[in-house]
Amino acid sequence: MSAREVNFDGLIGPSHNYGGLSDGNLASSRNAGDVSNPREAALQGLEKMRTLVRAGLTQGVLPPLPRPNFDLLVSAGFHGTDQQIIDQAAKRAPRLLKVAYSASSMWTANAATVSPSADTQDGRLHLTAANLSTMLHRSLEHPDTTASLQAIFGDDKHFSVHAALPMHPDFADEGAANHVRLCASHGAPGVELFVYGREPGEDRAGFPARQTRLSAESIARAHGLKPDRAVIVRQSPEAINAGAFHNDVVCVGAADTLFFHEAAFENTEATLAELRSAATGLFDLKPVMVPDSEVSLEDAIRSYLFNSQLLVMPGESRLVLVAPTEVQEADSTRAYCERLVAGNGPIGRVQYVDVRQSMRNGGGPACLRLRVVMTDAELAACHQGALLTEERIDALQAVVRTAYRDRLAPEDLADSSFADECRIAREALLDVLELEELA
Numbered sequence: 001m002s003a004r005e006v007n008f009d010g011l012i013g014p015s016h017n018y019g020g021l022s023d024g025n026l027a028s029s030r031n032a033g034d035v036s037n038p039r040e041a042a043l044q045g046l047e048k049m050r051t052l053v054r055a056g057l058t059q060g061v062l063p064p065l066p067r068p069n070f071d072l073l074v075s076a077g078f079h080g081t082d083q084q085i086i087d088q089a090a091k092r093a094p095r096l097l098k099v100a101y102s103a104s105s106m107w108t109a110n111a112a113t114v115s116p117s118a119d120t121q122d123g124r125l126h127l128t129a130a131n132l133s134t135m136l137h138r139s140l141e142h143p144d145t146t147a148s149l150q151a152i153f154g155d156d157k158h159f160s161v162h163a164a165l166p167m168h169p170d171f172a173d174e175g176a177a178n179h180v181r182l183c184a185s186h187g188a189p190g191v192e193l194f195v196y197g198r199e200p201g202e203d204r205a206g207f208p209a210r211q212t213r214l215s216a217e218s219i220a221r222a223h224g225l226k227p228d229r230a231v232i233v234r235q236s237p238e239a240i241n242a243g244a245f246h247n248d249v250v251c252v253g254a255a256d257t258l259f260f261h262e263a264a265f266e267n268t269e270a271t272l273a274e275l276r277s278a279a280t281g282l283f284d285l286k287p288v289m290v291p292d293s294e295v296s297l298e299d300a301i302r303s304y305l306f307n308s309q310l311l312v313m314p315g316e317s318r319l320v321l322v323a324p325t326e327v328q329e330a331d332s333t334r335a336y337c338e339r340l341v342a343g344n345g346p347i348g349r350v351q352y353v354d355v356r357q358s359m360r361n362g363g364g365p366a367c368l369r370l371r372v373v374m375t376d377a378e379l380a381a382c383h384q385g386a387l388l389t390e391e392r393i394d395a396l397q398a399v400v401r402t403a404y405r406d407r408l409a410p411e412d413l414a415d416s417s418f419a420d421e422c423r424i425a426r427e428a429l430l431d432v433l434e435l436e437e438l439a
């Protein structure tokens with residue numbers, strides 16, 4: 001069956017800010033309290049989408065979620081009119097107000113885990129919304145994310161949208177950021193790699209491990225994956241403690257290629273052996289391991305070399321790495337990329353994109369997209385308004401230019417008119433995407 005990979009990027013919302021909310025995410029902590037530029041952030045994200053549309057790829061988008069999340073503030077005991085709730089929260093619980101305003105749904109690699117129909121028992125495309133239970137601000141996302149996924153993938157002849165796993169630490173799940181699908185070609189049956197950071201119930205030292213083995217196993221079962229085609233391995237604690245809060249900070253894969261840092265997995269040899277065995281009869285795995293001597297773990301995490309999109313591009317025989325400009329700016333990673341493409345390995349080109357506003361919260365090109373491999377019939381059955389043409393990108397950018405602020409400081413969240421601005425901007429975006437039902 002022929003199929004293509006559609007990247008559903010998160011449209012960056014009008015409340016994008018540097019809340020310092022993610023322990024273990026070094027960029028989020030480093031930039032906490034800085035003034036953000038939501039307009040520039042959203043335009044950067046949309047330009048990245050345009051780059052891929054121009055390259056001939058099919059590009060989708062997921063809308064921003066409603067912010068502030070009043071349900072959270074009401075649960076925390078604030079009540080009255082919207083204005084009173086915000087005034088009170090700003091005075092008495094400013095951190096909670098930042099949580100309620102977080103635009104973190106932009107990082108759609110964390111929206112869900114996706115298994116294409118070629119891999120599943122019932123021949124449908126399965127998506128499980130991630131509970132994101134480890135970080136408070138992210139744990140708010142899944143109900144609205146599930147609604148967005150249902151609006152876009154609502155046809156149950158082709159799609160099965162699963163609700164998030166239970167909100168208990170044993171089931172901590174961060175979606176596709178800890179999942180890689182490898183295959184001979186998009187439409188062929190593949191091998192799905194799940195990477196977890198801790199066992200359920202395990203109490204480990206260091207930064208939080210946001211994914212459990214139980215979650216990976218549960219999703220593989222629910223999606224109806226063949227057990228011998230699903231590989232579940234542990235991320236190295238060293239990588240988590242160095243700031244790789246998701247596996248996609250140190251690893252990315254596409255087609256038959258796995259590109260990863262030497263320190264990504266607890267046991268690299270066993271990971272590759274399991275992948276090779278799962279791929280038997282399907283494809284020959286091509287591992288591209290970057291040794292610490294060439295790019296240190298610290299440089300990899302700071303530059304986000306691995307948080308790149310690895311793409312099969314029309315008309316190109318080798319894969320293309322769409323990397324953040326920060327990779328070009330750091331000596332070790334730029335030099336590594338030059339050697340990488342000069343060699344005759346599976347990655348033939350590196351293209352740099354500017355997503356600095358998102359990067360400063362720890363979100364690179366790969367965090368900003370959810371990969372959904374779709375057949376032509378599935379593509380035709382999904383909500384067409386969420387698929388982007390250059391004209392639709394222009395229309396979204398026009399909304400962003402008029403309805404988004406270009407400066408947002410922490411104290412601006414206390415301005416109760418900002419909540420109205422966010423609602424109006426979101427409604428205008430939903431209009432363009434023909435997703436008014438989500439308003």
Ligand code: SUG
Binds near residue numbers: 022107
């Ligand atoms: O969950 N940052 C996100 C970044 C997510 C990146 N996604 C992937 N690696 N796939 C996170 O830590 C920071 C928000 C703040 O501090 O305001 C934040 O949530």
